[in-house]
Amino acid sequence: MNCSIARALDVLGESWTLLILRDVLSGLRRYDQLEASLGIATNVLAARLKRLTELGLLERRAYRERPRRYEYVATERARDLAPVLIGLLQWGDKHLAGAAGPPRTLVHNGCGRPATTELVCVECREPIAQHGGRLIGPLRAKAV
Amino acid sequence: MNCSIARALDVLGESWTLLILRDVLSGLRRYDQLEASLGIATNVLAARLKRLTELGLLERRAYRERPRRYEYVATERARDLAPVLIGLLQWGDKHLAGAAGPPRTLVHNGCGRPATTELVCVECREPIAQHGGRLIGPLRAKAV
Numbered sequence: 001m002n003c004s005i006a007r008a009l010d011v012l013g014e015s016w017t018l019l020i021l022r023d024v025l026s027g028l029r030r031y032d033q034l035e036a037s038l039g040i041a042t043n044v045l046a047a048r049l050k051r052l053t054e055l056g057l058l059e060r061r062a063y064r065e066r067p068r069r070y071e072y073v074a075t076e077r078a079r080d081l082a083p084v085l086i087g088l089l090q091w092g093d094k095h096l097a098g099a100a101g102p103p104r105t106l107v108h109n110g111c112g113r114p115a116t117t118e119l120v121c122v123e124c125r126e127p128i129a130q131h132g133g134r135l136i137g138p139l140r141a142k143a144v
Numbered sequence: 145m146n147c148s149i150a151r152a153l154d155v156l157g158e159s160w161t162l163l164i165l166r167d168v169l170s171g172l173r174r175y176d177q178l179e180a181s182l183g184i185a186t187n188v189l190a191a192r193l194k195r196l197t198e199l200g201l202l203e204r205r206a207y208r209e210r211p212r213r214y215e216y217v218a219t220e221r222a223r224d225l226a227p228v229l230i231g232l233l234q235w236g237d238k239h240l241a242g243a244a245g246p247p248r249t250l251v252h253n254g255c256g257r258p259a260t261t262e263l264v265c266v267e268c269r270e271p272i273a274q275h276g277g278r279l280i281g282p283l284r285a286k287a288v
Contacts (some may be wrong), residue, residue, distance in 0.1 A: 025279040077239050082279055083263045084235060086272070087228035095221050106279070111268035118266050119227045124255035128230070135169040135226055135250070 016040060016048050021078055022085050024058065029071035052078075086117055160184060160192050165222055166229050168202065173215035196222075230261055 016038070023037050035045055049072060052058040057078040063071045086106070093102040108115035119128040160182070167181050179189055193216060196202040201222040207215045230250070237246040252259035263272040 080235055080238060084228055084231035087231050091224055094224060108265045110265060110270045113267045116266040117263045117272055119261045120264050121252045121254060122260040122262050123257045126254045128261055
């Protein structure tokens with residue numbers, strides 16, 4: 001699949017869930033659009049959309065009455081996965097793109113430029129850096 | 145598993161790969177440490193470590209000679225997945241933690257405070273926001 005998110009997930013062992021969310025968050029909402037974009041078996045897509053709706057990640061809304069047709073809208077819970085998808089995209093761009101370079105460009109709606117993103121600490125606004133190969137600091141078990 | 149990354153991955157359908165990287169990036173490097181942390185079958189762990197090494201995400205280094213013992217060190221390719229793991233952690237914290245709250249606190253080595261992170265555009269330094277339910281802007285197919 002010509003997408004760095006797909007490549008990253010292929011390496012990481014992920015399944016269809018995040019790819020469906022990638023498409024819905026990129027503006028595809030209808031069953032036939034998703035089916036065409038994903039190249040996924042129709043029964044698998046139907047089962048995943050049902051599951052994502054049950055998990056509160058998608059909402060099914062009728063957009064036509066005769067015949068009745070539905071579209072799938074991302075909930076806040078799904079939109080909050082955007083940083084994960086963007087992280088996977090940038091990782092795939094950097095490490096899996098090969099000589100042809102990244103297959104797609106993400107555009108920041110805020111400034112209209114090709115978006116490269118960076119994770120910053122909300123407290124000090126500094127970029128999150130790795131120190132000594134660790135995540136960003138200790139994962140401290142919470143005192144109960 | 146008492147970890148928001150694990151919870152997020154459980155929902156997202158992910159397998160062991162990212163959990164092993166979570167542990168290595170949090171400071172666990174030795175086989176028995178990983179086995180104890182993950183509660184994973186030993187043959188599955190061995191196979192995953194081999195695969196992660198082949199993929200260039202981990203490097204195996206001897207840390208003792210008699211008997212010879214190895215530890216696994218994260219490469220740059222693995223460290224670059226930190227934003228994905230942090231994204232999964234924060235998503236799990238927000239959406240899957242339940243009444244007890246987040247099980248572990250991530251500490252920012254830079255400022256020493258509990259780290260909440262935010263994704264910013266490298267160009268304009270503004271937080272990446274979702275507009276109209278889309279990712280952060282169109283995914284434009286690259287002109288070849």
